[in-house]
Amino acid sequence: MISRILRPIVGVFVTAIGLVAVPSLTAHSAPEPTVSTSESGCTEQAFTRSLIRDAVDPLVPDEFELTPTFTPVGSPARVAGLINVVTCTQVTVSGPAAAYFAQHPTMTTFIYSASLLDGTGYALLYATDNPVLAARYRQLGWPVQLLSPRTNLSLVDPADAPQQAAWSLKGPGWDGLVESSVPSTLNPVESSTFELVHQSGDTLLHLCYANLASVTPNTVWFDLSQTPVADFAALAVLPTDPVKIQFPGWRIKGGWTATLTSQACSV
Numbered sequence: 001m002i003s004r005i006l007r008p009i010v011g012v013f014v015t016a017i018g019l020v021a022v023p024s025l026t027a028h029s030a031p032e033p034t035v036s037t038s039e040s041g042c043t044e045q046a047f048t049r050s051l052i053r054d055a056v057d058p059l060v061p062d063e064f065e066l067t068p069t070f071t072p073v074g075s076p077a078r079v080a081g082l083i084n085v086v087t088c089t090q091v092t093v094s095g096p097a098a099a100y101f102a103q104h105p106t107m108t109t110f111i112y113s114a115s116l117l118d119g120t121g122y123a124l125l126y127a128t129d130n131p132v133l134a135a136r137y138r139q140l141g142w143p144v145q146l147l148s149p150r151t152n153l154s155l156v157d158p159a160d161a162p163q164q165a166a167w168s169l170k171g172p173g174w175d176g177l178v179e180s181s182v183p184s185t186l187n188p189v190e191s192s193t194f195e196l197v198h199q200s201g202d203t204l205l206h207l208c209y210a211n212l213a214s215v216t217p218n219t220v221w222f223d224l225s226q227t228p229v230a231d232f233a234a235l236a237v238l239p240t241d242p243v244k245i246q247f248p249g250w251r252i253k254g255g256w257t258a259t260l261t262s263q264a265c266s267v
Helices: 055-059 098-103 131-140
Strands: 034-048 080-091 107-116 120-129 152-156 164-171 175-180 189-200 204-225 245-263
Touching: 034 131, 034 164, 034 204, 080 131, 080 164, 080 245, 107 164, 107 189, 120 131, 175 245
Parallel strands: 120 189
Antiparallel strands: 034 080, 034 245, 080 107, 107 120, 152 164, 164 175, 175 204, 189 204, 204 245
């Protein structure tokens, strides 16, 4: 996933009621200290998106230092943020959920994080269409929203433009679209790390990514005005009139491991 740009790249709080039932874990199962997934065949779009400071401040404990960013004259103060939307075609997990992942290996995830001065990100919004991963993460205290199975990634071929990758994000409170250009040539695959944090009660949780992926500049257009992104973002939709505005971003291809734990990420 990418802050992975802020370090070389990687890769979103109220629990929502999903359109699909969350498969129950066994009655005797207790929350595990970590949840680790292996994710491959991944296509990701990452792009910066400024946050309104007054909307973010109540959600981020005082000990975390937000990164100020450019604020137009007369506008509310802004801080830096990052959006990652990613679909992986092969996701596996150890433990009692392994069988479900074997039958449902494809997963889409959406993350909106506030960029911190130490190079990590504070998770403000995390959503996935995998109900079992959502349940496992919630056991540990990570705030998760559940996307609908109607969420999907498709490739489109406009007659007058390069091929586009389009994510349709569906679910309770979610009706969003992210479109990005597909570069003709990708940069080489490199290893990198990325870390997200979130305070859950007295426990600081870390979502640690170890990546092996290519990161290539591209362009993106989005309409997230009918999603929870609109609660935080300085701008939740890019204009289309008179032309569809394109914003710089990064296309990530590859795979990684993602580990949710109460222990600090290893560098």
